[in-house]
Amino acid sequence: MTGEIVVAGASGSSGRPLLAELLRQGVAVSAITHSADGAERLSALGASSVRHADFGDESALRGAFEGARAVYVIPPVLHPLEDEFVINAVRAATGAGVERFVYHSVLHPYTPALRNHLRKARAEAAVRDSSLRWTILQPSMYAQVVLAMLNGGGPEVSVPFDLEAPVSVLDLAELAEVGAKVLTEDGHEYASYELAGPLTTMKQMVAAIAAQRGVALRPVLVPPTSAPLPPAALEKPMAAADMISTFAHYDAHGFRGNPAVFQYLLGRAPNGFAQVVDRELGNR
Numbered sequence: 265m266t267g268e269i270v271v272a273g274a275s276g277s278s279g280r281p282l283l284a285e286l287l288r289q290g291v292a293v294s295a296i297t298h299s300a301d302g303a304e305r306l307s308a309l310g311a312s313s314v315r316h317a318d319f320g321d322e323s324a325l326r327g328a329f330e331g332a333r334a335v336y337v338i339p340p341v342l343h344p345l346e347d348e349f350v351i352n353a354v355r356a357a358t359g360a361g362v363e364r365f366v367y368h369s370v371l372h373p374y375t376p377a378l379r380n381h382l383r384k385a386r387a388e389a390a391v392r393d394s395s396l397r398w399t400i401l402q403p404s405m406y407a408q409v410v411l412a413m414l415n416g417g418g419p420e421v422s423v424p425f426d427l428e429a430p431v432s433v434l435d436l437a438e439l440a441e442v443g444a445k446v447l448t449e450d451g452h453e454y455a456s457y458e459l460a461g462p463l464t465t466m467k468q469m470v471a472a473i474a475a476q477r478g479v480a481l482r483p484v485l486v487p488p489t490s491a492p493l494p495p496a497a498l499e500k501p502m503a504a505a506d507m508i509s510t511f512a513h514y515d516a517h518g519f520r521g522n523p524a525v526f527q528y529l530l531g532r533a534p535n536g537f538a539q540v541v542d543r544e545l546g547n548r
């Protein structure tokens with residue numbers, strides 16, 4: 265195969281580790297950004313090739329995909345037009361004659377109570393119905409996102425859903441390994457891979473952070489409607505509504521997946537939350 269791999273949405277929390285992994289492997293990669301801040305984050309990562317396009321602009325995307333042998337599409341978190349963005353990317357990749365298309369989705373996209381998941385289900389359908397040689401990755405909750413949410417001050421830590429609800433949490437660095445694998449290896453076309461980390465709970469994750477920091481932390485349940493929102497949902501009513509609904513859904517049902525497929529693709533058991541905490545907070 266010749267040509268670069270192009271990553272769209274590369275400067276975000278999922279994209280940066282993927283880009284770093286591809287660069288580490290010496291793969292020719294180009295990153296797409298639509299913002300000056302994103303371009304700065306990408307050059308700080310060492311990206312030598314940066315292309316500019318907005319997910320809302322199909323012809324700009326097509327230009328950015330020209331000559332690529334594969335594209336990896338990561339839509340922005342909690343964006344109300346995420347499905348339209350992915351459909352634009354599908355059309356652009358088809359028009360640009362790209363061979364391989366990887367869509368970064370979510371675990372359990374068809375969850376009728378959650379608009380943010382349903383947008384991904386709709387986008388997945390468009391990906392599958394295309395003529396592209398596609399792969400869909402369906403990751404569970406990110407350990408690094410939970411860590412950022414829980415690792416503020418203390419001694420009380422606000423938790424926006426049931427402390428004992430079972431949730432599957434994965435390491436973004438390992439997700440990046442799998443992303444690089446499906447982009448660079450044959451044999452992953454027309455696969456939808458559920459990628460779940462090991463099951464844990466918010467109570468156990470707070471305890472893992474406390475143990476690493478050597479401090480006492482007490483998880484305190486706060487109602488989803490008054491929980492602190494992540495930056496992507498601040499001052500954005502639609503995104504905030506989606507985040508609150510997601511917290512409420514986890515509160516009632518958890519977010520459970522099976523790590524077998526992730527383990528198969530990684531070639532080893534996936535990291536648990538405590539291992540991620542040790543690496544991220546302990547500089548290991």
Ligand SMILES: NC(=O)c1ccc[n+]([C@@H]2O[C@H](COP(=O)([O-])OP(=O)(O)OC[C@H]3O[C@@H](n4cnc5c(N)ncnc54)[C@H](OP(=O)(O)O)[C@@H]3O)[C@@H](O)[C@H]2O)c1
Nearest residue numbers: 273275276277278297298299302318319339340341405406
């Ligand atoms: N958080 C989790 O636990 C979790 C779990 C599973 C799946 N996911 C899903 O994973 C996906 C990626 O999440 P993330 O946290 O990496 O997202 P993110 O941080 O929002 O990153 C996505 C990137 O998209 C780019 N972008 C935003 N608007 C754009 C536009 N109009 N045109 C082109 N690019 C645009 C931004 O980069 P530039 O500014 O450089 O353009 C941004 O860095 C989301 O769809 C999320 O739902 C998240």
